[in-house]
Amino acid sequence: MKKNYLAFFTLLAFLLLAGCKQQQLVKQIHRTVTDSEKELQYLAGLAVYDPAKGEMIYDYHADRYFTPASNTKIYTFYTSLRILGDSIKGLEYTVRNDSLFFWGTADPSLLNPNMEQEQDRVLEFLKNRTETLVFLDKPYYEGAFGPGWAWDDYNDYYSAERSAFPIYGNVITVSKQPEEELFNLSPMAFVDSLLVIPDSSYTSVRRDLKSNIFTLRYGQNADMNEQIPFIHSSELNIQLLEDTLNREIPIQPYDPVFVNEQERYFVNSVSTDSLLKVMMQTSDNFMAEQLLLMCHNELTDEFSSRKMIRHALDSLLPELPDTPRWVDGSGLSRYNLFTPRNTVHVFNRLYHSIPQDRLFNMLAASGESGTLSRFYKAESPYIYGKTGTLSNNHSLSGYLITKSGKILIFSYMHNHYMSSSSRIKEKMEAVLKELRDLY
Template identity: 40%
Template sequence: MKKITFILLIFFVLTSCISKKSAISKAINTTLASSFYKNQFTGILVIDAKTKDTIYNQDSHKYFIPASNTKIFTLFAALKTLPKKAPAIRYINIKDTLYFEGTGDPSFLHPYLKDSTALNFLKNQSNLAFVSGNFQDEKYGAGWAWDDYQWYYSPERNALPINGNVVVSYKNTELVVSPPYFKDSVIEILHKDNRNEFSNIFYYPPQSKDTLETPFITSLQTSTSILEQALGKKISTVVTMPIGNKETLYGIETDTLYKRMMHESDNFIAEQLLFMAASELKDTLNSNLIRTHILENELQDLAQQPRWVDGSGLSRYNLFTPQNMVNVLDRLYVMVSEKRLYTIFPAGGLSGTLKNRFAGDKQPYIYAKSGSLSNNYCLSGYLLTKSGKTLIFSFMNNHFRESLSDERLRLEQMLHTLRDNY
């Protein structure tokens, strides 16, 4: 009798699961069959986080431009490589001179992070020599739009960022400029651009009350001059570090960097995290080094090999599949506690780029990373159902001509279907 009861219980459970999946598939299929999706490309994969059962799958093996969903891979690489506190600089003290090099740490005098660990350390040294030769990469990522040079989301990359590699200008009775080094380079004039394309000449509208964040052109001379002014002392420059055992100065908590990268979709922090991760492997700061290492050593079993070219997703050269995204999200779910993971990811209706969308009834039901470029929108992360299940999902939408708000609205309807029916 007990055996028959057990068999019947299993039968009802399986029937219920099949029924739920069938209802979900029917609802999502109906949405995707509408004329709205006729001329765009959509890939979807949804799995149960515990059982790994596939709840819904459409073209999840196909490649899509991920936009800022790329940051999910960057987060994985950083969590696999970086310690709890960010390596701020590496240095060797020889006789009376401290030789130091950057690790790519983006927090040094960052306008929002405001970490002063390295600044205070360097202030206490007598003679300083900045070692510049460890950066072996380009200022911009492959496939970045050339005309983004003046916009806040596209700062140049380097070994020792200062102030997020942007000039911050705002009015407070008079014009305030940070770093102060650029005070005389900001011209109050109505201009179609924020900065001259080929020089560090910036424009601020006289009647504006906005805060402008404009990337500056980086160079060894510019970085050294800004640092000299901040420290109040001269700094010599050399190309290579003297022979010896380098020490590391640790600064800000890396989770602080991860949260800003994911919540604000901060492209600069994403790019610099890859350099920091590379610095943990070798002396060379090169983002391809860490991307290759992660793909070959940690993600070698992905069903489809992604094309991963930058840390932020600014490049349209990036190609990932929904299966790629769900695979890495699943690994993160196993690696990191739910509490910590859901703090790092934006929460629907509550924080970051999802603050004004995908809200739950009383509490968030979505913890996910969005990604948008013109005509592309992706959302990948974790969904908490009303029945208490956790789903891992990736919705990737490319090449649509409809409005982004309409795209999000239909995606939200599909997410509600998953939340309410599984």
Template identity: 40%
Template sequence: MKRIVVLVLIVCASACKSGRITKHISRQLETPFYDNQFTGFLVYNPKTNDTVFSYNANCYFTPASNTKIFTLYSALELLPNNIPAFKYKTDGDTVTIKGTGNPTFLHPFFNDSTALNLCKNYSHVKVICNNLEDEKFGPGWAWEDYDTYFSPERSSFPMYGNVATIGKTDSLQVIPEALAQNVTEVLTRKRRKYNQNIFYYNKKQQDTIEVPLVIDSTLIKQLWQAILPNKVSFQNTNNESFEQVAYGISSDSLYKHMMAVSDNFLAEQMLIMASSTLSDTLSSQRVRTHILKHQLNDLKQQPRWVDGSGLSRYNLFTPTSFVQVLTKLYGEIPRKRLFNLFPVGGKTGTLKRYYHGNDAPYIYAKSGTVGNNYSLSGYLITNSGDTLIFSFMNNHYRQSTIAVKHHMETVFEWLRDNY
């Protein structure tokens, strides 16, 4: 009898707590600030399997870079502990290498030289880099972003992050050096000529800039010739299967950097690279279809998922879908490793200036920002020690994104202190 009474009291206390939370957050979301925007919010406790709060959770939103959560999940499901740098086969003094979409080869941040080191051991190098079915740009990407750092082209065998890195101390410094002659100092807002590898560096510029490359056969030959003079030739793919795989850097180091700075190029290439585990012909669409059909066939609302980065406004996801995927990650990946992959509120990456904790971080999450839209999905640690999984999505507002973040922060802090 005593045990029943205790259970009843626990249930009543839980119901009262839930009701108090629902009442408080609902009151916040019903203020005039949210009148002229579309908002969705879902909070879930994986320990008790309880929905803590739900508001428009089954409605579709433009997710922006929250899409990268699905990309991270796909990579963790399909890629090994070290990334597949490229596939290859040897024949005497000749090595043939085929792209896997690996974005780290000679990348300014990772500077992976796995392919270069292997090729140096052979007299002849044949490169296959036309085995990608994807277009260089994703569907729905903004064409006017062609010269901006966040919109590099996709390719099967990227080099240097598919960008020209240009800076100045006493003189101009250009990576890759082979393109130094293509850079002109001039007063202009544009950083590259449209559809040509002719670059502009503003004379008043102080910072190092990254400008997307136009990936074509002429450029690829020029870059390979610069690093392996008179060794390299190119051939088209013939759908021949390559059994040998060379592995590069730690996969987690790639995931962590992609999530921390919300790198669109790395996200796109991660999906392409994941497709190399399914077929020698690369296709990010194949990966998205595979993941949704198999690992994520239980999603309550199937998303419209068109790219890896979230650059496209064609993407449509619900808060429920993000919480479901975050819950899968929480159950499958050790907590320390998982939280290390996400930006940390007040500490790292895109969350460094927001969601500060008192004595310790309390938010581990991925943000998503595109004009008039801001979302945040991830994990919240309460003062009571519970981990809550949430997705807070805001679309079509006209006020500043900073104001949206501050209003969200008020809700998160209240949850942290009162749950």
């Protein structure tokens, strides 16, 4: 009997001590968070969740809405894992007599310069077919840009236009090493649209706002590797494919009656995980936008980010703590609004449904890969997650591995700061290290 009492009081003392330590940690974190917020004059929100206990261990402004920037991709990531299979449909097709009719699925991987050459399956398939190739121009009614995108970002690589049949990532690539005399251009079909101005005081490539005319300026011994979005059209993208395959491809309107009367087939391009890994680690906006279009096409045979988002919120994420404003796949739009506890909710769902090795492999790792490769360095990565940055806004959400071996889920969001983002990251690192070392 005495032994039972002793064991009981020992356990009680241990629990009380653990509770006191956690309370002390919470106070310490709260002081660091609020002092940083006051010093740098921004709005901060932080939610920290212990999935093993099933409880929120720290909550500061976790129910407030923030501009998430690329943390929006976390929701696109979750949606894609729920809707898409193991492999991406690179194109769909049907065969009638001596013609092969094919159409797009919004797959962004075809000849994409930001991916490894795994995507050659579609190219090899089309190259090796003996039938006459005919492209069916499937309707795409959404704009090239998402709602609320900044118009003057049109020249930047991260604003590549959305489309039903992208090629080359809908960008041109201009590159040159200092020891090289000539610039490399891909795709070469744009060579006559490139105006070169040598001996400039600076190096840049700029596209005309309303046409595919590019001006390249470069200084002596300049090196560069620039990607510039081109204005896409079905005619242009098929012309680029014709140049690559060295064969003519006539275009016809997509007729759903004709298509559905035939046997339909598809060609897989890349693994879904490889596409998601590029999106999550390098924060590829184009991948994110196309993924939402692919998801909607998979469900309805149509392309609509707006309808896909509505379906995701109604059917895939009906239990979010707070109703978000979600308008695009990438987070380029400042219309997006999410709360930290929403993002923790999504990461908790992922944690309990995807094997940890697979999940962490697709995320940026602190000090090692993606947008976290230069930050939060340690002997081994202790953060796996997703950053999000727009001017005056920065967020980081994901998983944190403590020194005691526990895994925490967190979302740390910052809006409306006037300092440099590096100072924000310094303040964030102090908080995250406290969690890592003391929990």
